[in-house]
Amino acid sequence: MKPPPFDYHAPTSVREAVEVLAEVGAHGKVLAGGQSLIPLLNMRLAAPAHLVDINRVAGLGEIQTDATGVRVGALARHAQVERSAAACLAQPLLRQALKLVAHPVIRNRGTIVGSLVHADPSAELPAVLALLGGSVRLAAATGEREVAAADFFTGPMESATRPGELAVSAFFPAWDGGTSFIEVARRHGDYAMAGVAAAVRLDDLRITAAKVVCVSVGPVPVVVEVTGECGNRPVASVDWRAVVAAVQDRIEPEADIHATADYRRHLTGVLVERALKAAADA
Amino acid sequence: MTTKLFGEPVRRREDARLVSGEGRFLDDLGQQALAAAFVRSPHAHARITSIDVDAALEVAGLVAIYTWEDLPAGVAEPLPLLIPHPALTHGRTAYPLARDIVRHVGEPIVMVVARDRYLAEDICSLIEIGYEYFKPVVGLEEAVSSTHLVHQDVPGNVGAHLVQEVPSAGGQSAAEAIAAAPHTLAFRLDIERSACMPLEGKGVYARWDADDESLRVYSSTQTSTSVRMAIAAKLGLPLPKVEVIAPDVGGGFGVKIVHPWPEEVLVPWAARLLNQEIKWTEDRREHFISSAHERAQIQHVQVGFDDAGRVLGLSVEILHDHGAYTPYGIIVPIITSTQLLGPYRIGAYRVEFSSIYTNTVQVTPYRGAGRPQGVFCMERTMDKIAQKLGLDRADVRAANFIQPDQFPYDQGLIFQDGRPLIYDSGDYPESLRKLKDLIGWDEFPALRESARAEGRRLGIGLGCYVEGTGVGPYEGGHIQITSDGRVHVSTGLTSQGQGHETVFAQIAATELGVPIERVSVVTGDTRRFGYAVGTFASRAAVMSGNAIALACRKVREKALRVAADALEADPRDLEITDGVVHVVGSPAASIPLATVAVLSNPLRYAFDEEAKRATQFATTGSMDRPPVAEGEEPGLEGKGYYSPIRSTFASGMHAAIVETDPETAEIRILRYAVVHDCGKMINPMLVEGQIHGGVAQGVGGALYEKMVYDEHGQLLNASFMDFLMPYATEIPHIETDHLETPSPLNPLGIKGAGEAGVIPVSAVIAAAIEDAEGFPIDRMPISPSDLYDLRLRSPR
């Protein structure tokens, strides 16, 4: 459990970082919080020839909040965002999701942007970005681009980030309604067997907008718009079976050693109803 | 005894060191040593056709590469079969490095020694091994019916087969008793694999002293004395030239009693050959795939009982998965089949087990050591009887209990120590009464109803066990009181965090009448004590505790004799308080133990003021006697050995209330209660700690942990990411109550407590889930996904 040899780079500016990344291309990996990458290296499941440690890069730790949403810099740790009153006021779903991410010690190091680039279909933050329709800003030696969530997550552990690119920030839009995140994990802090985040808007107690995102039941976070199924009704008279069925139609759960595909489908259904009700209540 | 520390909740003396980073674990030692790493088989069953090291030889920093062919005679032989048994007709052990066939993923094939561990692992990845693949044997029932064999010369993959049969008082066999019984049941139970998973894996660090031709080995082991003997034998070294030390050991739970591990032979061998210090520290993946697992069994049960639920006949057939090798013999299935009977007095009993080879990691004892499976069997049986008869589950147990006036109680079986299974003492009805009080057994129906009204699903379960603890053959203790008044205690068995430094010091301080601050304890260091068995089977307190007490009594007697001479008093009038010997009733006539220590050792040379008192012209001893009288020895020093006639039997009962989510099938333990009886408690706080840790491991085994092998014999969850050891967040608050039924077998009246907590947990949780759900739970562990499946298959 020792990593294979690699060259270590520690740039101090975004410019320097993207230059190194351009040079090493596909042989390089960015090291942010290291909570996902270091285990992969130690288990020799990844063997990049170059590690570009961005922890000394100036200006990447910022959390900017305004009425439109929250922009999170590449070095903002899970714990910092979780504790940022302004960020969590502008977008409460961030905190609702972050308290489900791993354990405090991991949240102290792990970064939100790292989690997005890592693109684990069981991870909470990619789901949040997908649900809210946020975006990721990618910098390269040749310039910057902003990629929408819908285009960013391309497969399990695969994002639109290209070799040579550095994700510098992510934008989580505000939502003028209620949100919630509910999941069932085997142990406290584990990746969920199934989990659902919901965003709901009410008008005079009627559901006028509703959508959910599901984790661990597809190659990428699965966003399902259920406004139609909620039928512009109050929570108590929604046909929840129809809502659940609409979501279950869209997910592609697979079995693993912790849960069968059937159980994941069932569980997602249960959580869809619970999450939507909680979001309507929020 | 005047300084009464025995029985007090003294705080653990080792904790300050261990929790503040001051502990010295294996990997803290030998920072300059070369590192060893191993190429391990990626296949479950294959013949090695070639080993190509060419690319590896190019790497700067490589020191040596060894395969089986490089090993000298002693080292090249298969590792020892530690506990032979006549029923183990086909025992097999591995070579330290695979000779030609590998039989599980993880078996070591090549040893690499390099400048550091990083390089050693790089080099391992450059070694290419060719294989001819065989179909692996995975799964117990599959192994029995398979035409493929793990060992070509072991037909049917059966390593051992053993039947024990105890007829009823009226002479009926179990089969006859069951056939004649008013009620019968038959069912199948299934328990999956788990493993010890100490936080610190195994590790060995060896240094050869070429000038002295001696070897010092540090090993993260549960038995340094036996590792020492194994190394001396394997390497052909004189025993006095080999020292083995167990430094701070970060948990063992059984896996480190197995020895010598391949690395425990290979690392010292290479250190001597290369005349260089070498260290190997096991990593977590290695621990998963190349140490040991436990638990997996399938049991077929037949039981006959009367209208009161009394068991008239019980017949159990056990399939036990022992993995690819049997270094520890068949201790685990023997314990299952004997301890299965628990606190019950049953009619006729027949137990038969087959111990089966599979192409998986070998199975050796893990805390509980076969008991959790046996208790699962018996307690599920009790619940099924109650269910069939519509009786209260606690009442059925009570109807079967051995009564307090029936001790010693002979179960008629042969236990794991080769001695008769005779319970020494206990009070099971009282334990049950306390347990029912603690958990609120009789009030539970009302609680269940009020929860049901809120749409919540609750269940309650209980389980009882008896645990044979303190198995022999013996342990020893050595006490030396030096002329500074300090008391040095040593015992040969090792410590893995249990708190021996505290409890052994409590015993010595109490026996000798000295402040505990003056007592220091050393364990597991063959330089200090050469004779020992090891730490396992809840035996350390019973065995070494009593040995240390006996050693103290000898030293105390001598101290009183020497003091009596000096004080011109009768030794029978003397007492030791706070490290001072004094005449009872006249405190002025006194002499510190430090001075007694000086006087006990007649000197020629004075090295300080105190020592002057013992030199030849200073003493007033009689000129008619030699300075050291016949039969005496110099110094305030003594050894004691404790060797019990047989094991002493602790017992306990657990109960739990669980909640299952009607929708998500999540399982939550709301309350967990333990009543425990380990005889006299040396330190109730440490007993409590042992119970907590045990229950935590039990919860792991009941709800989280399993070893998931695929049909290729690959372990799919060989990391802490996927092997779900519970976190503190998964462990409920544990409520405890105690009973103290002293053991009549040993001077201190104590029984073991180390394994107790883990034993009945799977049985208890299964019972509670069954109670909540209304269908049988016959397979553990159980996950929410499993429970969801069961619900679909067993509509309420």
Ligand SMILES: Cc1cc2nc3c(=O)[nH]c(=O)nc-3n(C[C@H](O)[C@H](O)[C@H](O)COP(=O)(O)OP(=O)(O)OC[C@H]3O[C@@H](n4cnc5c(N)ncnc54)[C@H](O)[C@@H]3O)c2cc1C
């Ligand atoms: C025990 C444990 C439990 C966990 N449980 C959860 C959980 O329940 N839910 C959850 O969501 N996560 C969980 N995680 C993962 C954790 O949240 C990680 O921190 C996160 O996934 C990655 O963030 P990081 O900063 O550590 O990234 P790193 O490990 O440093 O990098 C991860 C990957 O992203 C790339 N990368 C990182 N930053 C950038 C960047 N700015 N630009 C380009 N590429 C980049 C790296 O090259 C690498 O490929 C867990 C981790 C552990 C160790």
